[in-house]
Amino acid sequence: MEKEGTNEKQNCSIYVITRYCNRVSDFYGYKKSSSQNEGTPNSMNTTAQQQTQKSKSGGKGALVVYFSRREAASSVYKDQPLEIGNTKKMALFIREKTQGDEFELLPVKDYPNNFKKTSDVAQEEQNNNERPKFKGSLPDVSQYVTIFIGAPVWWGDYPMIVHTFLDSVNLDGKNVVPFSTHEGSGLANYPEVLKRKYPKANVLKGLAIRGSDVAYSRVNVKEEVDEWLDGLGY
Numbered sequence: 712m713e714k715e716g717t718n719e720k721q722n723c724s725i726y727v728i729t730r731y732c733n734r735v736s737d738f739y740g741y742k743k744s745s746s747q748n749e750g751t752p753n754s755m756n757t758t759a760q761q762q763t764q765k766s767k768s769g770g771k772g773a774l775v776v777y778f779s780r781r782e783a784a785s786s787v788y789k790d791q792p793l794e795i796g797n798t799k800k801m802a803l804f805i806r807e808k809t810q811g812d813e814f815e816l817l818p819v820k821d822y823p824n825n826f827k828k829t830s831d832v833a834q835e836e837q838n839n840n841e842r843p844k845f846k847g848s849l850p851d852v853s854q855y856v857t858i859f860i861g862a863p864v865w866w867g868d869y870p871m872i873v874h875t876f877l878d879s880v881n882l883d884g885k886n887v888v889p890f891s892t893h894e895g896s897g898l899a900n901y902p903e904v905l906k907r908k909y910p911k912a913n914v915l916k917g918l919a920i921r922g923s924d925v926a927y928s929r930v931n932v933k934e935e936v937d938e939w940l941d942g943l944g945y
């Protein structure tokens with residue numbers, strides 16, 4: 712079981728530079744490899760290991776929370792909708808391997824089906840520190856030992872709807888695991904966001920996969936997810 716370390720500041724800066732150089736960035740300017748297990752591995756403490764054991768045996772071990780879009784996911788797709796959102800694809804493999812539950816963050820408001828417009832909306836939400844609402848009622852997170860929280864990187868951060876979720880729950884004492892798809896930013900600031908938000912949580916080693924590699928099947932997503940989860944003790 713491995714704990715997440717500090718990382719990704721460099722990628723965020725690269726992203727911010729790209730953002731100003733080319734507002735409708737094609738996200739191919741990033742230096743990171745197509746898929747990455749981010750972070751500085753450390754041994755997990757005993758409590759977390761025990762918790763993972765519990766998670767493997769208990770039906771309510773893992774909850775996979777994610778946000779993902781088929782439409783306007785990147786300029787890479789030239790506004791052609793994906794068959795399934797990149798992050799959703801990852802999330803479903805995580806759910807399968809952990810035999811956990813899923814909670815998809817479905818926005819109440821409609822986002823545009825065009826990348827440029829989506830980009831503008833996302834940027835505005837971020838600049839205004841908005842908390843976009845999601846549909847449905849919150850899952851009872853107290854039932855779960857481990858919460859996976861994944862999303863596409865949007866402007867170097869979790870999309871603001873994920874912040875709405877993070878603000879709505881207290882995950883202190885839980886295993887919390889970030890995952891992302893992206894076009895160069897890797898896990899961006901996800902581990903730091905989670906650590907800051909839940910100082911008493913065990914933030915474990917996350918996984919980032921390049922979205923276009925997922926969409927165009929250039930990587931075996933199931934294999935990457937399974938290998939990563941094996942490393943987390945699943």
Ligand SMILES: Cc1cc2nc3c(=O)[nH]c(=O)nc-3n(C[C@H](O)[C@H](O)[C@H](O)COP(=O)(O)O)c2cc1C
Pocket residue numbers: 726738741778779780781783784785793795796797798799826829830831833834862863864865866867868892893894895896897921922923
């Ligand atoms: C509004 C917006 C902002 C994005 N910002 C970034 C970014 O900062 N860094 C990055 O690497 N990719 C960025 N991307 C690309 C997405 O993270 C990537 O295409 C992802 O795989 C989409 O996942 P999804 O299909 O689950 O929504 C952005 C995409 C959108 C739509």
